[in-house]
Amino acid sequence: MARDKPSSPAVNRDEAAHMAELFRTLGDPSRVRIIAALAERECSVGALAKWVGISESAVSHHLRGLRQMRLVRARKAGRQVFYSLDDDHVLELFLKGLDHVRHG
């Protein structure tokens, strides 16, 4: 767990809107499961679709949103695209949420 200089909790309207967008992006069971899978290993779109249990198209739509919020990154290899968490920051945020539901 990295120890950054703590931010002041005072946020303006733009920051609040941006934060809401971030949390809303994480606020869907399918996307949570995608992030959980990527927290363990890099995955292709097809593998994510099988694991999460929705169509590859739906996964692709979700991944676009996750990419736009800089939560995941893509690596193209032949005709497959492998996704992984964008950085440790994302994992930390995810784990904080997990902590809350497990012993919050």
Place this chain on the structure above:
Amino acid sequence: MARDKPSSPAVNRDEAAHMAELFRTLGDPSRVRIIAALAERECSVGALAKWVGISESAVSHHLRGLRQMRLVRARKAGRQVFYSLDDDHVLELFLKGLDHVRHG
């Protein structure tokens, strides 16, 4: 920042659904601003309404959701009800999100 034993990122469907509910609850600009205000000081419903810029009714609706997710707690004093963050856990989660939008 408390250093808890890290959770395994492997989550089942129920946990994923619960996590999504948690993040979705934080995924609204008005609620983010409510949390941001409570991160600094305890506030009454009326004070939150003025600060966030929506009706007291809307604030009350939001606070119900935040209460149900154990993100805020209520303290009744006369005819006012003062709200505060439920615990440091919530503040940490909020600050992780803030970090992401500021330098993520």
Place this chain on the structure above:
DNA sequence: CTTATATGTGAACAGTTATTCAGTTATTGA
């Protein structure tokens, strides 16, 4: 070139959600 595979995209529909409005409950003070 043709075929098969992996992924991305736009439209559309069903389900969800944030806000307002109107009304209710609870508490205080005159």
Place this chain on the structure above:
DNA sequence: TCAATAACTGAATAACTGTTCACATATAAG
């Protein structure tokens, strides 16, 4: 008791969202 204030609640509606479907693009193999 009566009036005023603070907060809560349910219904209704406009706006948003997740998924599927049909199709498009891109890469690889034959």
